[in-house]
Amino acid sequence: MSLVLLAACGNSPKDxxxxxxxxxxxxxxxxxxxxxxxxxxxxxxxxxxxDVYLLFAKTNPTDPLAPEYLLRAAGVKSALNDPQAAVELYDRIIKGYPEWSKLVDAYYLRAFTIDSGLHIKGLAQQAYEEVINRFADHKFAADAKQMIQNLNYTDEELIAKFQRMNDSTEAAAAAK
Structure with a gap:
């Protein structure tokens, strides 16, 4: 693996x-x-x-960039359609860096990934509720409340709901 990382990280002989x-x-x-x-x-x-993000966090666990790189790794894993790995990385941040300034991001993205990536609605609701309970004054708490409401809808129902909201907004703007 270090040869891959060496090649990926540049031409320096240091890995x-x-x-x-x-x-x-x-x-x-x-x-x-x-x-x-x-x-x-x-x-x-x-x-x-x-791999480099994870290696950095393993090699430098107390560095302030470690949780940031774990968060980025989770985002890339989500983009690569590996939501389970992303959730595991969010859990690692939550457990390993409880005082991190962006901890709320890890909690919210964990909930969102359980919802949209793993499609486990019950667990997603619990994860969103954890965001609300732990970070009641943060904007993600309001977002989490909305996401819980949307858990009850199918994708088709959500599309129709948002289309109705868009239509009513356009109608109100046209009436002015």
Whole structure:
């Protein structure tokens, strides 16, 4: 794996485990820039980036970037249609970094991924309720309440609901 990471992270003879956290972060930024510069999905590149994020967090668990990179890894795993791995990464952040300033993001994205990726409505409702209970004053609490209401609808019913809302908004704007 270190050869892949070495190749992915640049031409330096040091692999990411030997790099300082700031050197590793710079290499990760280079990988991100390269991956996101192309509109097509590069599955191998995305997985290599996830591997580097995870290796950074393992090698530098107390670095302030560790939970951020775990969050990014979870997002990439969701984009790669691996919601179970994403949820596991959100859980890792929640357990390992309970004081992290963006912890609410991990809780909310965990709930959303359980809902939209795993399609486990009961567990999604519990996860959304946890967001509401833990972060009552955060904007994600209001979003979580709305998501709970939407759990009862099928995709077709949600589309119809949003179309009606859009139509009424357009009608109100036209009446002015």
């Amino acid at each position: 990411i485990t030997e790099a300082t956290p700031s050197e590793a972060a710079a290499r990760i930024r280079t990988m991100e820039d390269s991956l996101y510069a192309h509109p097509a999905v590069d599955v191998k590149g995305a997985q290599a980036l996830v």
